[in-house]
Amino acid sequence: MCVSQLTQLRQRVPTKDIKKDSKQNQYVVVKATFPQHTLEKVVLVHFHSGYIFIQTDKTIYTPGSTGSDMVEAERTGINIVTSPYQIHFTKTPKYFKPGMPFELMRKEKTDSEMSDLSGASYSLITPNILRVESEEKVVVEAHGLNAPIAVTIIVHDFPFKKNILYQVQTDLNPMNGMMGTAVIKVPTKDIKKDSRQNQYVVVKAVFPQQTLEKVVLVHFHSGYIFIQTDKTIYTPGSTVLYRIFTVGHKLEPVSKTVIVEFETPESIIVKQIPISAPLKSGIFSLSHNLPEIFSLGTWKITAKYEDSPQQTFSAQFDVKEYVLPSFKVILEPSEKFLYIDGNEDFRVSITARYLYGKKLDGNALVLFGVKVDDEKRSIPQSLKRISIDDGDGEASLTRAMLQARFANLNELVGHSLYVSVTVLTDSGSDMVEAEKTGINIVTSPYQIHFTKTPKYFKPGMPFELMVYVTNPDGSPAPHVPVQAEGFQSAGSTQGDGTAKLIINMPGDRPQVPIMVKTAHPNLPANRQASKSMVAEAYQSQGGSQNYLHLAVMASELKPGDNLSVNFHLKSNSPAVLNQIQYFTYIILNKGKIIRVGRQARQAGQNLVTMSLPITPDLIPSFRIVAYYQVGNSEIVADSVWLDIQDTCMGTVDFLDEVFMSDKDITSRSQFPESWLWQVEQLTERPNELGISSKTLPIFLKDSITTWEVLAVSLSETKGICVADPYEITVMKDFFIDFRLPYSVVRNEQVEIRAILYNYRDQTIKVRLELIHNPVFCSASTSKAKYRQILNIRAKSSLAVPLVIVPLQLGSHDIEVKAAVWGTFVSEGVKKKLKVV
16 A cells, blocks of 8 residues: 555655755655544655666777787686575565465576375275276375375276276375375277277275275277378369378377278268378378369368277368469458447458469459358348459448348348458459358347356355357457456456456355356447356255365466465364365366375365466366365365466477579479478487477479468377468569469360569560460461560569460460560469360
8 A cells, every 4th residue: 555655646746845955855744534534644755757778789899999809708607506506585475374375485596396295094086987098097095094005906897897907006105195196007808899888897996994996987089180181172183192190198199000081072982091100100191192083072081090990080171173363362350240230330351462472453342241041142232343452442331231131130130241252453364252251240249158167156155257258250259348247256358258257155045146247348238248147055965064165366377387276175163174184186187187196284274275387288278176085974075177378288490491593494383282291200309498300401382472381290298289380472573473274175265364473663574475385276386486575564463365275185384484674584484284
């Protein structure tokens, strides 16, 4: 409070009333007059107008001479020590509050992790599901016992328990806190694969004086398979390059036999092959040739492990007769939704860019419509021609257009708006169509969902309400204020659209209705979203009123953070409170037990805090389960689910070097849509950051475009990692875009176009030639070349039509060349033209 008062005094105490030149401290009296009382406080006044920072271009200067060539260097401060680290207590208070957590701030030279705290009763904890041929961790624990014991863990068949499928032993002793883990595995040979019924095993823990058993479901899940294709669309007769990544439950590479199938759009399997590799890289690089006469449409690649065919993984690709456009069109609505009761126009920005990044000029035809169920109903009044200047344009839909097409606008709520745009370049050389769908017609811009929110609350304890706010299209809505009506609980959504609201629940009500509303300051009350639920009071065992509540305050976690976990204990029985000496906690990730331990509790502590290091093995999310035991009759437990910031377990970086030769390029003839399809082994040892690198010298292909490089790494220790795409733009000041159709018919005249682009600052004079090929009838012959002299303005393009008649079936070369007058700049393009 004093800091707050001092800050206000710096802003509001008039300078004229204070002596600046006084050598003594200056004070003012701050007085607060309440209706029945007056408070006064003497506050120091500080003459502080702000800060001044001074910067020089160097730290050392000479009187004007350059000095000599002799350099002296000295390294000091190399300490002679007995330990490489020093620990300091920073921002740590001198006093603690009895019976409450004490925050100790340590500052170290390196990151550190805290180690887990780890008559008689016993516990056996197993996962809910055991995966076949997968190592699974189980937990055994002894309560009220301090003498060392050996525990045997046995996996039996169910239900007869005649066969021992797996057996292991672990020791419990005071050194490990009478708590231990063991790894078990269910062999494939002992489980019926073809059974349509669920399969189970019996996990038994044999203690010296007691035996515990648990029936656990068995799942035939050998791991995961990721399928990657080099493209998403192919033409008949082309080759599909694809990779199969085989990983286990921890996303580590595994070497297993995989069955791969190719399925047509008619659901006909045309290819089935088993693949296996002697190496344990987990990567299979394969190809599939598509014949010329084939089914067009969406194809599917399906993969499954041979030992678990029940679970399949798939990827899709399209087969079409197409030619890639020279530019792309992006449609971006001003809002992700359309208010049915709004008066403002709905605007859509149109962005047109060549694939090499340059903006284009042209025109766009725009048409809006409403999609009702599966039927598209266009709005004729919205059909307009929009000018695209310097790559940008804007289309709008007015309320009058909507009302002219639909009499009752309220009937459109729940349906979606779409906009279709066709962009044509000024030269008429190319046309691209684009469509934006899924623009929902709504009365509120948000939707509220209760995700990962329990149905029950513990009377008299905090209740964590997880709110998920989405836009009408289902995407997360970040930075939206939300509040719980009737409770002093409010917050704002994070980048993923979630917000955690903490509600203090009453201790004497069986049910509590909760309503959550958005509180966006720019929206009227009728456009705010709301959602209701009813939370029910948790009934403790036998009405004991023993409760445990886990609370975490962190909202965004990433590896390397330390998470504070609060254990809130509540019981009306002093005997129970005196009995509990620790909490047992278990950390689960992807259905596996990752970590176990005990958090000690001292007498009188109703709140205990534990610091949990966030490690990469907890990615992408994990659950903390904690419990305490009351005698031999009651287990009181709670759990909390936490997400970790999506990051790769490994790191993939790129280094690009492009070397352009000064030699004239005769003809560009390599125009693949994808290339650099390689599998590389990283053999270098990782550096201090854990990054292993490899440099690949490559030559870019001939296309004037933007290439996108994607890398996927697979490691036994880090798992699978997909790097962010890396773009490389290939561009020239003068070039030819030779536009050819997918195919032409023999003996039929066809017009093709060569578009010449000049991105220089001045007009250029160009000579264009069509190279003779006897398989085409054209203006160019073996004795006389067909030439044109053209003037191309600065920053513009020119389309040149060329008429040919194909004479032979097959794929044949067609080539054009151009030279700029008065310079050494030349350009040539050679492509294949399919004649049918």
